[in-house]
Amino acid sequence: MQNVMRDAVGRMGGAPPTEPDPQAMAAHVAAGGSPYDLIEPSAWFSYSSLDTFERCPRQYAFRYLCRLPAEQARPAADFGSAAHGAFEAFTRERRERLARGEPPPSRADLGRFFESAWARTSLSVEADAETWRRRAEPMLDQFWAAESAKPVGSDERAETLGEELRFRLHLPLDPATLVTVSGFIDRIDRLASGAVELIDYKTGHAGPPEEAESSLQLSIYALACRDTLGLGRPERVTLYFVEHGARFSAGRTDAALDTVRTGLATRARQIRGSDFVPTPSPRSCGWCDFAAMCPMNVSEWSRSAVVSCSSAAVRQAGRRLALRFSSPGRRRGRAGPAHRGGSWRRRRPGCPRGRRR
Numbered sequence: 001m002q003n004v005m006r007d008a009v010g011r012m013g014g015a016p017p018t019e020p021d022p023q024a025m026a027a028h029v030a031a032g033g034s035p036y037d038l039i040e041p042s043a044w045f046s047y048s049s050l051d052t053f054e055r056c057p058r059q060y061a062f063r064y065l066c067r068l069p070a071e072q073a074r075p076a077a078d079f080g081s082a083a084h085g086a087f088e089a090f091t092r093e094r095r096e097r098l099a100r101g102e103p104p105p106s107r108a109d110l111g112r113f114f115e116s117a118w119a120r121t122s123l124s125v126e127a128d129a130e131t132w133r134r135r136a137e138p139m140l141d142q143f144w145a146a147e148s149a150k151p152v153g154s155d156e157r158a159e160t161l162g163e164e165l166r167f168r169l170h171l172p173l174d175p176a177t178l179v180t181v182s183g184f185i186d187r188i189d190r191l192a193s194g195a196v197e198l199i200d201y202k203t204g205h206a207g208p209p210e211e212a213e214s215s216l217q218l219s220i221y222a223l224a225c226r227d228t229l230g231l232g233r234p235e236r237v238t239l240y241f242v243e244h245g246a247r248f249s250a251g252r253t254d255a256a257l258d259t260v261r262t263g264l265a266t267r268a269r270q271i272r273g274s275d276f277v278p279t280p281s282p283r284s285c286g287w288c289d290f291a292a293m294c295p296m297n298v299s300e301w302s303r304s305a306v307v308s309c310s311s312a313a314v315r316q317a318g319r320r321l322a323l324r325f326s327s328p329g330r331r332r333g334r335a336g337p338a339h340r341g342g343s344w345r346r347r348r349p350g351c352p353r354g355r356r357r
């Protein structure tokens with residue numbers, strides 16, 4: 001089954017967008033141009049990028065068009081990466097061991113998988129690492145209890161088909177333009193009915209149960225499952241809040257998925273035609289990786305209820321961008337490696353969310 005899924009992924013084709021040349025961009029911006037002048041409209045989207053655009057189009061441009069590396073450490077995201085890595089390793093190991101007729105991995109194995117994933121995050125060397133490590137143990141206990149409650153292969157127990165499965169969903173916008181929505185599905189289980197369940201792990205607070213009904217992320221995964229992975233429409237899609245042991249599931253009809261497909265094309269057209277006017281708010285700016293370089297950040301927003309997107313503002317952000325890219329100190333230090341292998345890096349094996357170390 002795994003091979004079938006891998007083949008399905010391979011057939012999907014497509015290529016990620018090329019990265020802008022930071023030196024060319026710096027020179028252009030230093031001459032007074034806008035960084036957006038050198039950037040082609042994106043033909044490559046993900047749920048995260050769509051969500052970022054909804055939050056603030058300028059933040060989207062900084063992250064997905066200018067490809068600026070994130071400044072702030074994100075301990076919660078690193079914790080989530082380590083958890084995803086542990087669960088992925090656990091279910092994969094279990095499937096492979098069972099195929100060889102061996103006993104499934106133990107709770108101690110799960111702990112080791114977490115340690116291994118943890119070591120690949122920046123948290124492993126930070127001062128508050130112990131706080132996060134203590135938070136991990138109850139979560140692993142919860143996961144272990146749920147996974148070991150019923151024997152794998154029993155009528156009541158789903159069989160895990162794959163983890164972190166990449167998909168590429170191709171959407172024609174017009175006869176000459178094809179865009180791609182890509183992503184990774186955390187886990188796909190085969191249910192007793194023969195249909196599949198798509199599972200998205202979540203760390204942190206559990207959302208309301210209705211979130212499984214309304215989640216665009218789950219709808220995109222279900223659409224990919226039906227239209228590109230060859231697994232049919234999933235029987236259910238599930239948000240699995242692993243720290244609380246809560247699983248909220250919902251179904252998706254074919255008609256609903258068709259509507260999602262149309263909606264994705266509409267969003268892609270909107271983004272490709274956007275001038276990335278910022279939409280600052282305390283919530284968006286407070287979590288924005290680019291607030292320090294954005295002239296529209298929340299502190300300025302608080303002085304004015306209406307913020308206009310002037311070309312001067314874009315240029316001001318661009319000049320800061322140019323400084324960042326052209327500073328010899330930055331090239332020797334963090335910025336250089338980050339461009340080659342940090343935030344611009346594609347997802348690496350064993351690093352589920354592509355977070356920086």
Ligand code: SF4
Pocket residue numbers: 056057058059062278279280281284285288289290291292294295296297298
């Ligand atoms: S600081 Fe605020 S306005 Fe600026 S990009 Fe970030 S979210 Fe948007």
